[in-house]
Every structure is written in C-alpha cells, then in structure tokens.
Amino acid sequence: MTRNYIVFKCKACGCEFAMPKEQMTRTTNYVGCPLHGKHNSTVVIGAFDNLNECMDHDKYKVEHGVVKQKR
Numbered sequence: 001m002t003r004n005y006i007v008f009k010c011k012a013c014g015c016e017f018a019m020p021k022e023q024m025t026r027t028t029n030y031v032g033c034p035l036h037g038k039h040n041s042t043v044v045i046g047a048f049d050n051l052n053e054c055m056d057h058d059k060y061k062v063e064h065g066v067v068k069q070k071r
Contacts, residue, residue, distance in 0.1 A: 003047035011041040016049065 003062045010033035017034055024031075031042050059070045 003049060005051060007045040007048065007049045008042040010036065011043060012036060016045065018048075021047070026046050 003045050004021055006021055006024060007016060007018045008031055009016045011031065015033055015035050019031065026028055030040055031041060033042055060067055062068075
C-alpha cells in the first residue's frame with residue numbers, strides 16, 4: 001500500500017505540515033519548515049493515505065462561517 005502524504009514536524013517551532021509524496025520525488029531530500037524556510041530541523045512524523053487520516057487527532061467544527069478547532 002502506498003502512502004500519499006508525508007507529515008513533518010519542525011523541532012524549532014512545533015509546526016506540523018503535510019507534503020504530497022509526489023512532490024518529494026521532484027525535490028531533494030531537504031525539507032524546511034514553511035514558517036522558517038531555510039533551516040533543516042524537521043522530522044518525519046508519519047505517512048498517510050489521505051489528509052483525513054493526517055488530521056484524525058484534531059476535530060474541527062464550523063461556527064458562524066469560521067472553522068474552529070475543538071479538542
């Protein structure tokens with residue numbers, strides 16, 4: 001089974017972000033934090049089939065037209 005998304009976490013700021021696996025094959029192995037950019041302090045958290053699996057630990061709800069995170 002192929003995993004389509006790879007999830008990374010920045011060690012400096014704690015930001016979690018997902019990247020499609022096909023984008024990883026087009027770039028080098030260097031992945032920087034989208035907030036900081038040039039430093040290489042990211043670690044792989046996991047690989048998932050779809051984005052819903054990536055966001056399974058968080059719950060979201062739409063209130064008054066705004067998406068809010070519920071825990």
